[in-house]
Amino acid sequence: MIRISRRLHRTALLLALALASVPALAAPPTDGDINRLLSASRAQAMLDSMLPQIETMQRQQFEQVTQQRQLTPQQQEQLQRIQARTAQTLRQALSWQQLRPMYVDLYKQTFSKEDVLAMAEFYESSAGQSLLDKTPALMQNVMVAIQARMQPLFADLQKDLEAIVNEPAKK
Numbered sequence: 237m238i239r240i241s242r243r244l245h246r247t248a249l250l251l252a253l254a255l256a257s258v259p260a261l262a263a264p265p266t267d268g269d270i271n272r273l274l275s276a277s278r279a280q281a282m283l284d285s286m287l288p289q290i291e292t293m294q295r296q297q298f299e300q301v302t303q304q305r306q307l308t309p310q311q312q313e314q315l316q317r318i319q320a321r322t323a324q325t326l327r328q329a330l331s332w333q334q335l336r337p338m339y340v341d342l343y344k345q346t347f348s349k350e351d352v353l354a355m356a357e358f359y360e361s362s363a364g365q366s367l368l369d370k371t372p373a374l375m376q377n378v379m380v381a382i383q384a385r386m387q388p389l390f391a392d393l394q395k396d397l398e399a400i401v402n403e404p405a406k407k
Contacts, residue, residue, distance in 0.1 A: 278359075
């Protein structure tokens with residue numbers, strides 16, 4: 237009887253210790269942990285480098301909308317004001333000051349303290365810094381490679397479109 241009681245007591249103790257250690261293993265990162273990671277991974281610089289690309293896309297959208305329309309000088313002026321206001325709104329909405337709290341919250345929801353610290357250590361290492369230094373060139377090379385792969389597909393698509401457009405209308 238004493239043997240069973242000791243086993244039960246030992247099992248309960250082990251179970252309690254195991255359950256108590258689970259929250260410790262999955263502890264959430266602190267704001268300081270996340271800020272360290274964001275700094276080490278150059279998150280702000282990456283965001284800042286994306287902004288001109290986003291503004292260019294926005295400008296191209298405006299140009300597409302107005303490309304085949306004859307606008308009066310007043311309409312052109314209005315459009316330029318709207319475009320400038322939209323660009324300003326984008327810059328403000330996508331500023332680091334506005335997005336950093338969102339990043340912190342999302343990292344807290346997604347990663348454990350252990351994850352964040354391991355990533356920060358990696359990005360602070362020479363290998364992590366090398367990755368960050370070389371990622372823009374890698375992305376550029378990926379885009380060139382994808383465009384090269386897509387070119388024959390677009391050529392075939394263009395032929396198909398031209399065949400449809402040039403086909404006489406069926407009656």
